[in-house]
Amino acid sequence: MRLATWNVNSLRARMGWVEEWLRTREPDVLLMQETKLPDEDFPVAEFAALGYESAHHGNGRWNGVAIVSRVGIDDVRPGFHDDEGPPEECRLLSANCGGIRVFSVYVPNGRTVESEHYVAKLDWLSRLQTELAETCAPLADIALCGDFNVAPADSDVWDITQFAGMTHVTAAERAAVGELLDWGLVDALRVLHPDGPGPFSWWDYRAGAFHKGWGMRIDLALVSRSLAGRLTEVAIDREARKVFGPNKPSDHAPVVVDLDFEPV
DNA sequence: ATGGTAGAGCATCTA
16 A cells, blocks of 8 residues: 655646656545645546545645545545534545555645744644543554655755754654654654755745755654555655746655555 | 745735
């Protein structure tokens, strides 16, 4: 089974490239973030034409998360299980796909450590931990994947000295991700590629950051231990961050997870 | 000269 996660930075702008990428890389399940679409505009028919069933959770111009699957998609849950009414921002979507409980995750950007948005980011991560604890068992087959806006270790940024006093690398943010790991998840990429620096999953559009290697690994695939033992490859597709003719890249590259796991 | 880009959408906001 092949799972992938990709912050597409507008599905409207990226759909042609996403379709081409699906045809080439053939994931069984693709989790997307930042679709920037309301539900009614999600291209269900286009994904169906490629053999994928869809679920989407979005309400407007920003955020928006999706799951497309060619191994079934059941028990779809938009947002947190204890949400009261529709959320202001759509950043979480979970479903059962081929026997794995998958979560498409888009953690809020903290902007600056002094900002109210930073506090909200930590609160949201805490709520994600609660969601996991209250809706899943640690021994189940779980994949919690997406844009966490946290670089888990210094080796996950191109130059840690450039990040003094910045979000994405603070002890509190890393501790919040650490709680997900303590509960029973594993950072899949580091199982097979324990040594950094890199690979990175995000590069700023500005200042030629991609070509200078100024990246960060903030897109994570966190899998339960049962799946961690079945990993055959985990890779970040940095080729997808390059420009391909008419296709303009997202600022994020997809993370691709291969498992010795038969979809059920 | 405190710089740069992309996407939403039409003035800025988000990242």
